[in-house]
Amino acid sequence: MKESNTDVLIVGAGPAGHMAMTWFARCGVKARIIDKRPDSRFIGQADGLQSRTIEVFQSFGFGDRAQKEAYHMLEMCFWEPDANGNIVRANRMPDSTIGISRFQQSVLHQGRVESFMRDSVKKWSKDTLKIERPVQATSMKVDESVPESDTDAYPVTVTVKHMKEDVAAVNQYGAKIANGLFRAFDGDGNAEKEGEEETIHAKYVIGCDGAHSWVRRSLGIEMNGESTDYVWGVMDGVPVTDFPDIRSRCAIHSAESGSIMVIPREHGMVRLYIQLAQVPIDPEKSRIDRSKITPELIMDNARKIFSPYKIEMKFVKWYTAYQIGQRVATKFSDSNHRVFITGDACHTHSPKAGQGMNVSMMDSYNLAWKIGHVVRKLAPPEILNTYEPERKKVAQELIYYDYKLSRLFSGRPAVAGKSENGIDTKEFHDYFEKGNGFASGTIVDYRPSILVDKPEVKYLGEGEGDEPYYSPLATKAPIGRRLDTVQVMTQCDTKPVQLADVMPSDGRWRIVYFSGDIVNNAQLMKNAEAISDVLTSPDSFVKKHTPATCMLDSVIDVLMVHASGRWELEWNTIPEAFRPVDHYGRQDYWNVFADDKPYHFPHGHAYEKFGIDPSKGALVVLRPDGHLAKVSEASVDGLKEIEQFFGSVLLEQKSSWKSNGGYLDTGKELEEWYGIADYGSPVLAQ
């Protein structure tokens, strides 16, 4: 039998698996990814892209592709029965909370979304990291005698089967309408099929294998939660209708016939989530008999709910039906932190809030850089312990949110004097509006840990999350959340850029030094020089943590955002640490930014946005996933605190810039000169 080693094995190539491999490709981690399905093409299923997801795509360099192709779903309309039982528009509001992100919720089908990630992986891995399919994992053993600290060992052994395409082919799966029901119900089974076996030894394994996770079951992890009796149909097609809001997202509560969610989509399509008033139950399985749920049955329900408006669906691309349930896994890894689960393997819920694909990807986004740090020996394995607490909290909030919203949505509306025990649609609107913050993914808040330096905060209760914590030095940037972006401008060439775009997801930590107005405040300039001296000194902590064969900004990237006018500051007066020169003599011009007005765009007001006082400044530390880890004083003292922080998060390198006394030139031209900033997608003119 074939045997091989890999640093990381990813089981399952849905959105969660794709995101994990995207990180690994970007950071140069030796990883493999397998999926038991023969191909990745499909229609239907997930389509909602939340704000934070697009931010993360942008940080990998393909946010613009999502923005360009996706349908921008900007408005939410609420329709309810009037006194005569006819639906009327009761309310409308922006679908994404205003100001919460530069991106708004969009809609694009999962297949496209996954292909963006594959393209990115192809680029960064130089086409070496590819999904191996159809390959099914069939057995797994973890050698628990290997200590967590031994990062050279391969304690996880997974047996996989390389199948023939035709053996692996999923019969019920495909573009045909008649098979549309398949995917949302049973997964494609976990029956073992014929194939050539291989034994893979891995340092770490990630189970991204979906709701019926084989990895989860192998670890013996349970799911907690419950399900309801509400059954919903879903259908994608081009609507022919006189309903005026068909191109907005709509929640329609009919008086007697149930509810509908309208999701406008790309290519003129619309997705309808349709509550099915009566469904045939299969007595044996005690769940709905899906063979009896036809497109006609679904549309019959839809027509009743839309009445008095007419609706037909043309060019139906896909349909399915599902029952609502909410469940969370009790654990997200084995006890040795060698095998992790992410995505639907950890949590399942209803699709209407458009969360599953997003939260699944964000789980992997949280986990994979940490594994990358450990296998690259940049960080100790302890950082892996933060995965479960950080993401389980999100899963639980998600489950609560979905539970609440599903019930409000599936319930019959209380119409004045008509029905008792109905749900209060006003409560629904309010909950929806409030939930938009959570749904956007931008206010996910991680608790104190070695990766988040803040005091314990107050828990506000279910659906409320934690009280945000702000440093007095940056009174509008909550520690533990992702740092929102803001427009600044390059000092060297006056280009407006989003701060987030100059800090792409490339595995690096960032220290953003808000230096204040160094031109007009002599003390601040002195601080800047002192900070520069520490950073450039022979025993700087940045040098200690950076391998000697890499550029000095490969592990920790230092940026400066000053609050002086751009024209006031002369380039050659900027302290040296912020305009470093490499061993070829090339200067890095792209680490210094002004909080000033560019020629063709409005002022970004970065200091104001983050609540930083330009007469004081601040030092801000960002994790590789963009979450704000720490804020300290803009001084040598503040820098010392940061040194301490990194002391427990990063390892001292054996051959570092510090031990080597500088860069170790191996003669090879560096592939990537970080100095030549690829700003990701630039500020595009509207």
Next chain:
Amino acid sequence: MKESNTDVLIVGAGPAGHMAMTWFARCGVKARIIDKRPDSRFIGQADGLQSRTIEVFQSFGFGDRAQKEAYHMLEMCFWEPDANGNIVRANRMPDSTIGISRFQQSVLHQGRVESFMRDSVKKWSKDTLKIERPVQATSMKVDESVPESDTDAYPVTVTVKHMKEDVAAVNQYGAKIANGLFRAFDGDGNAEKEGEEETIHAKYVIGCDGAHSWVRRSLGIEMNGESTDYVWGVMDGVPVTDFPDIRSRCAIHSAESGSIMVIPREHGMVRLYIQLAQVPIDPEKSRIDRSKITPELIMDNARKIFSPYKIEMKFVKWYTAYQIGQRVATKFSDSNHRVFITGDACHTHSPKAGQGMNVSMMDSYNLAWKIGHVVRKLAPPEILNTYEPERKKVAQELIYYDYKLSRLFSGRPAVAGKSENGIDTKEFHDYFEKGNGFASGTIVDYRPSILVDKPEVKYLGEGEGDEPYYSPLATKAPIGRRLDTVQVMTQCDTKPVQLADVMPSDGRWRIVYFSGDIVNNAQLMKNAEAISDVLTSPDSFVKKHTPATCMLDSVIDVLMVHASGRWELEWNTIPEAFRPVDHYGRQDYWNVFADDKPYHFPHGHAYEKFGIDPSKGALVVLRPDGHLAKVSEASVDGLKEIEQFFGSVLLEQKSSWKSNGGYLDTGKELEEWYGIADYGSPVLAQ
């Protein structure tokens, strides 16, 4: 000998040829394109992308690629000698005039720019239109007995040679520095080489074959103009310098050593245009002996000019040298309007203003849609007569601009009390600033013709162009110029879009109906209904000009921009012409726009920007190239004027929506449903 027919033959695949094929692919025109060079890869040469060029790229759907990859050159700095002869910064200004376009001048090398166009051609032609190379045109005959009106005939016969790659290979051409001098001087010669011959019969031929145009010489067309003695070197590389403005565009006039233009580029590179104080002349050719111009000689000059700052160039990618000259062809076509020349074949000048590639592409952009209209039998051949007057005017303005700027730039600066007869650097700054409008390409103004309905206007003199002409109904949108874009929002789904992005370059004419505030002004709603009635009536002129097998908006696309609040206007009250339903029953939701504030973006103020009164409105006609052709009253009378306009520009179709009494369903699903707007690149969040 092989013989074949093609509607259009393009000779030469530089930027001008690429643009012509881009149009033809987009409009489905049967065309071929040949180039005598074996491949298109190269470095160096043109790099400046002007605002209008990026607008046009955007209209083809790849503006975002240029924006993302190009270096945004945003600032211009002027350096001059102080009293001690040291250079100092004398002035700085935005490099692109503020407010003139949503895009600013950018820098990206010609090879990338051409590849964007090839990708677009691949997509739209379904990979059927490809550059045939190495194929050299060797003889051409035009049968002048064929009348211009006979658009079925193939009166141009071109003999071409299909060469072997190695025969065609250009020796002096390549990425090697030592050969860098080649391209800017002699072209690669026009010597005939061995190869298999083919005779191509074409309806039309476009000579896009560069400064030494073989097509131009075949037609016996002369070039008018002159050249100077100033010699300049050009070099691309990564600078190592303490010059503080190295990442801005700079014009440096030294006291005694000549001038330099600094062009910051992508990948940390900079291009230097360096005046060469003394150059070795080859007495036989009476021009400079290029074998003696080495990188060392060029950098020696550069160092003197930069003094007291230091500069070295690392990673030199390319260099060359050239002599300034300005010339324009006396004619741009043969007298039968069968063979045209575009690009460097029509005009040559110095490269420092970054115009050549841009104007070359814009020549083809002006010409190719017209040829497309004629061969698709949408328009009479008379529209081809507008090419020469429209583009020759631009060429002459360009030559004058370049002449003036080159002399101011090459001249020695007059330093107070130091040199006599020096040039006034203030005049240089002013001229530069003024010239930026012209250089951007956005104020190109076409004179009255069958394609531009305006009265004769005053010519303001060389370098000044024509007085812009405004209709009183749209007092800020000059007729004859490209209509600038403005943000509006979709009525159906509240998306902010740039008006230009919903009117891509796809060969269609547009009527933009600024209906005014139809909700609060009953008369305006009546007008809208009356206009809708005319457009939907059986003998509407739109129906007359549209082939029965195409969608009704395939030739003339009608858009509405209203001035009511988006929430005030209910979808079902919009007159039918603006929300048409196709033969499948699908409604087109994307033709109606509100001039209102979107949720997440500022208000676009479209009416204000174009000077249209919301209590009156206007009907605006745009050519397929985005130039404003006509403005008329927003009424049935105004529409009659437009009908008349189209009467002389478009042909009545034999089998039209009018003659057929509606759409002729051929049973084939339409490839492109215009109704499902692909908005091009959307409004991206910053």
